[in-house]
Amino acid sequence: EIVLTQSPGTLSLSPGERATLSCRASQSVSSSYLAWYQQKPGQAPSLLIYGASSRTTGIPDRFSGSGSGTDFTLTITRLEPEDFAVYYCQQYGSSPITFGQGTRLEIK
Amino acid sequence: QVQLQQWGARLLKPSETLSLTCVVSGAPLSGYSWTWIRQPPGKGLEWIGEINHSGSTNYNPSLKSRVTMSVDTSKNQFSLKLNSVTAADTAVYYCARRIDPWGQGTLVTVSS
Numbered sequence: 001e002i003v004l005t006q007s008p009g010t011l012s013l014s015p016g017e018r019a020t021l022s023c024r025a026s027q028s029v030s031s032s033y034l035a036w037y038q039q040k041p042g043q044a045p046s047l048l049i050y051g052a053s054s055r056t057t058g059i060p061d062r063f064s065g066s067g068s069g070t071d072f073t074l075t076i077t078r079l080e081p082e083d084f085a086v087y088y089c090q091q092y093g094s095s096p097i098t099f100g101q102g103t104r105l106e107i108k
Numbered sequence: 109q110v111q112l113q114q115w116g117a118r119l120l121k122p123s124e125t126l127s128l129t130c131v132v133s134g135a136p137l138s139g140y141s142w143t144w145i146r147q148p149p150g151k152g153l154e155w156i157g158e159i160n161h162s163g164s165t166n167y168n169p170s171l172k173s174r175v176t177m178s179v180d181t182s183k184n185q186f187s188l189k190l191n192s193v194t195a196a197d198t199a200v201y202y203c204a205r206r207i208d209p210w211g212q213g214t215l216v217t218v219s220s
Binding site for chain 2: 045050092095097100101
């Protein structure tokens, strides 16, 4: 099983700042099958990034994903108030599919 | 636009069987894997397993002994059964098409 470790656990930033979220895998993620989700309270997770760097339709370009192998990053430039939420990474290249424990992005 | 609508019993007693169904609109079941994920209150996400349109399944080893997934292509829906539930199975259960989109989630509470 591939274990995903996200850091930091909580990130406190102000609107307009840049957020950098990390996801490290215990072994290489097959074919960069790495996704990022945003989850707001009471809602299902919403897919932001798939294939490590491809944005889902409708996702603003301030969200970007990068990385390969075992190290992946979600970057949010110019934080908007609606971006403060919990973010999860997920690898879907190997079974069982696994998720990171999440990074909470909170308003400073 | 693909949409997933799920339903099932929300309150169970220990040892009962959890049963949820997810109906898909806007796309056929063929060509994709259909997934169940759960999230205990205040905690992270756990993949339960997946099924394709022909009924081939792949379960999380941690739950494999208690999980059964099935598909009904005539109704364009798929289902989850989890037997012998305990309080540790209390969670919001989501259905999804592989990685996207997801259903709205169903909070299932196990309590005596």
